[in-house]
Amino acid sequence: MLLQATASLLLVAGSALAGPVARADKNAVVYGSKGTVSLKSDGKKPHIMILDYGENFEGHPTFEVVSASGDTSAFELTYAESKYAFSNYQSDGPLPLAAAMDTYRVNRYNITKRETFSNRLIQGAFRYQKLNLSSHGELRLRKIGVKSTVHTTPLTKLPGGFECSDEDFNRIWLTGARTAQLTEIPKDTIPDFWQVFKEGSLVESSAPQALGSAAAAQLTTYQLDFQVKPVTGEFSFSVLSDTLNEAIVVTCDVKSGKVTATGASKSGSIPSSANAKVGEWMSVHAKVNMTEISILVNNKTVLDFSQTEKFYGSFGLGAPLGHSAYFRNLKAVTLDGTEIYSNNLTDPSFLKDFFMGTNPADTIVDGSRRDRIAYTGDLDVALGSTYASTYGKSFVEGSLDLLGSYQATPGFFIPTAKIQQEPLKELLDVNITGLIGYSFNFLNALAKNYEVLGDKKFAKEWAPRTTAMLDWAHSQLKNGLFTLDNPAFTGDWNYYDPPQTGASSKFNALYAYSLQQTQDLLKAAGVDTTVYQTRLDNLRKAIHANLWNDTLQAYVLSNEITTGFAQDANALAILAGIPQSHNISATSLLSTMNKELQLKAGPLAFSNATAKSGFAQKISPYASSYHLRAAFESDDDMIVNRLLKSLWAPMANPAHANYTNCFWETLDPDGTPGLGIITSLCHGWASGPTAELSRHVLGVQAAEPGYKKWDVKPLTLGLEWAKGRVPTEHGNVEVDWKFKSGLLQMTVRGPKNGNTEGTVYLPRLLPTPVEKSIIKVNGRVVKGDKFTVSSGQKVTIKQTRA
CATH class of the missing domain: 2.60.120 (Jelly Rolls)
Structure with missing residues (x-):
């Protein structure tokens, strides 16, 4: 109703x-x-x-x-x-x-x-x-x-631009650009979460935020003390909280005397002898002994219970919706009295301890609404779309610096970081992480950033961290395959699905792709990449020998689940050159994926056979971003068109019931938001087409890092025309191509600054073949299908019939 x-x-x-x-x-x-x-x-x-x-x-x-x-x-x-x-x-x-x-x-x-x-x-x-x-x-x-x-530059006035004869493609590019714009958070724009006064900190309608240290996140036992003055009637606090604030949350209603613990479904009451009143300071004590939790207000027990929902984590303070309270004198100690944390909460300097202060750097978050946190996996896709549209270099650099500082001593990375903090100064001394694929994604983001900027100082800074991750991955080989049996490592972007333990095709293909993509960065830093090329060659062989299934005509989900396959694993295999190195064409694997995954609303992230193993039938714009990249790299215009038209075009259509002019996190098979009303309808990991359209339809690509040499290799996709600009450190590369009566007219202008050199290739495919035409470049008849452009030079290509 x-x-x-x-x-x-x-x-x-x-x-x-x-x-x-x-x-x-x-x-x-x-x-x-x-x-x-x-x-x-x-x-x-x-x-x-x-x-x-x-x-x-x-x-x-x-x-x-x-x-x-x-x-x-x-x-x-x-x-x-x-x-x-x-x-x-x-x-x-x-x-x-x-x-x-x-x-x-x-x-x-x-x-x-x-x-x-x-x-x-x-x-x-x-x-x-x-x-x-x-x-x-x-x-x-x-x-x-x-x-x-966030920045509000009109989308048509961004540094990058794209336009073509297909209105769906135009909308898709712009929607990806708007998604990038909304997920690029400028520094110093996040306000302090609490208001801090000499009397104490005022908290209004705010969920408890956990103490942010790595040590606090692992706590299993502690005692917590603080003073609180309820302004309305209720206050709350959390214990055993993870970094995303999933916790046992205790709420005290001073007016009714009711005390509840969500996450444990327990309740108690504040006795009248506690003399707890609205507008007056009271003391709260909590004792946490893993499963056993007791709460005292003014030294009177109000709740004492056992629970088996949470076993470790930090603590925080808050106030439920419509309520407010002052807090002061927070102290946490071990059960034997050793101090863990202490602050009087009367000076704003403590806010950073709970990630509740402002954001010190430009950063890219996963979604504008949810989670509004930086993720390495999301950045791998978002980075490319940012450079193609907003050219938000400072946002990319801020994100890489922050996320890259969350590297652990073995070499892998923690997959996420809240943006209200400076980068960590030291490696994290931990031996486990989650979402292991995101560590490889981060290496690919580093490689892409070097490709765009060509900054050798950047390469030298990040090469040691890159080799540390690659060397750790090599240490995890079993029978030539990257293999992890601990499920804590092997979750992925699809958090609602089972972990991919054993030898996962996704993680192995992603590892291979990282070995391939990081070589330019490593070479620029003076690293001898021979060993990494050898590892890549061997890994390609092992993946194909052990994970390719002739019946499926695809790489299986893992050596433990062999009846179905994952979309992103096979897309990444193509991008890493695995099937091609074994005489299997990329287009044949793309055909298998189309046959087994494609629905009217887009491709499934996992083939139907994986449902028996617990994998949800969802459509992922994130996984599909790699699928689209693989189709573009393989010149498979049929698959490119099908992916763009089925998945991204409806999201970018203003007539859609859930249109936001941003791309979504996940979809159900019927094309509706895939996680119900909590689905993020502005998620940067879905913006892949913006980068790919600029890279492949305009055709602008870095032939050498930093666009010192660049190519223009348009893929026409059956379009009548396309035009736009791709920003670089030296200025824009501008491209305008069109067909009139089946004949090409094309203009390319190189960057105005720097000493760059471009090579312009005739678009693929031409309606009128080259052998049946005459090609003129700046009015002169030329032979061949590629032509050189210098910095600032404008080249006009015109095709006439022979």
């Missing part, structure tokens, strides 16, 4: 209020409604209005109260990427994973007078905004909008 009501109200809001998105000149406010809107409720039936911003935006919500009469104390604004999320009171939240945005998608206001409200915390990506007045009163509001914190 709520969905139907929401949909009808949405039409009203869209026609009467929202109109085209307007942007204020001075303060970069995007308005859902700039004019005056009225809400009136009798206190029984709420007045609800939905504003549609047309696409995703983020930032600090703001609105102006024109007038308020009666009781306007119960006014709420709720945010959603998809309007269907409004079927849930909390919309597509809460979002406790990090302190980089508001925990809750519902904001409550007690309005008593005419004033302007601007939220202190950021709301991540949203397209829709629900206004809800439920108290008996009337409100008139205007200038309802959001102050963006």
